Amino acid sequence: MRASRRTEHNRAPRAMTAGKWVFVIVCFIVFLIVSFVVYIRSSESEYRKDERTAIRIAREQGGLKKIDEALPYTWEESMWIVRGEDERDQIWYVWERKDGIVKKLESEGLSEQQAKQRFSDEYGGDVSPVRIIPAWFDGQPAWEVRYESRTQAGHQAIDFYSFENGAKLKTYELPGTSND
Known part of the structure; x- marks a missing residue:
């Protein structure tokens, strides 16, 4: 005997198969990536x-x-x-x-390599440059050399060198770094 239409509609839905779960998970991962x-x-x-x-x-x-x-x-x-x-x-x-x-x-002017050399000549092996980038300081083109001390843990500073003649323009001790 066959169940009535009403009974067929009231049946519990089928559980999702493993294949459907994989499909849903893959779609979700693709959505996250996109x-x-x-x-x-x-x-x-x-x-x-x-x-x-x-x-x-x-x-x-x-x-x-x-x-x-x-x-x-x-x-x-x-x-x-x-x-x-x-x-x-x-x-x-x-x-x-x-x-x-x-x-x-x-x-x-002073090239990046020359700025690096001038910096090394001034400090020797006591500090290591973190970065050397072209800059603008005190109304003129310059080189910015950020460095940290090898002898004083955590001490960092920034030196500015003139692009024109390589003269040291200023040193800034960075706040929050130790200065012992």
Whole structure:
């Protein structure tokens, strides 16, 4: 004898099979991955837009044909610093400030390698540089050298060197680092 329609509709639903569970889990994992990628891309979009703008300005106003790097920089003011080559394969730095650009030929100033050497000559092996980046300090192009002491645990500081002549401009002891 066959059950009535009413009885068929009132039956408990079938339990999910292992295959259905795997499908649901895989869909959820794919959803998480796609959400993560979309989040990362959207969080970087403003930075990438600013970077593209800085590169465009370096090409149009600075005359660079090939861009090696573009760095955002903030100390006294926020700006982009772009390193690249012109049509004669000369390396230039372009500081893109709010009131215009400043363009300097690397060979006529202190190079990154020379800044590193000047820093090493001054401190010897007592400190190790954490980073050396082009900077803007005291109204002029400069090099920023952040370093930590090998003899005083936790002690960090920043030195600024003139891009023009390599003269040391200033040292800042970083707050929150030990100074014993």
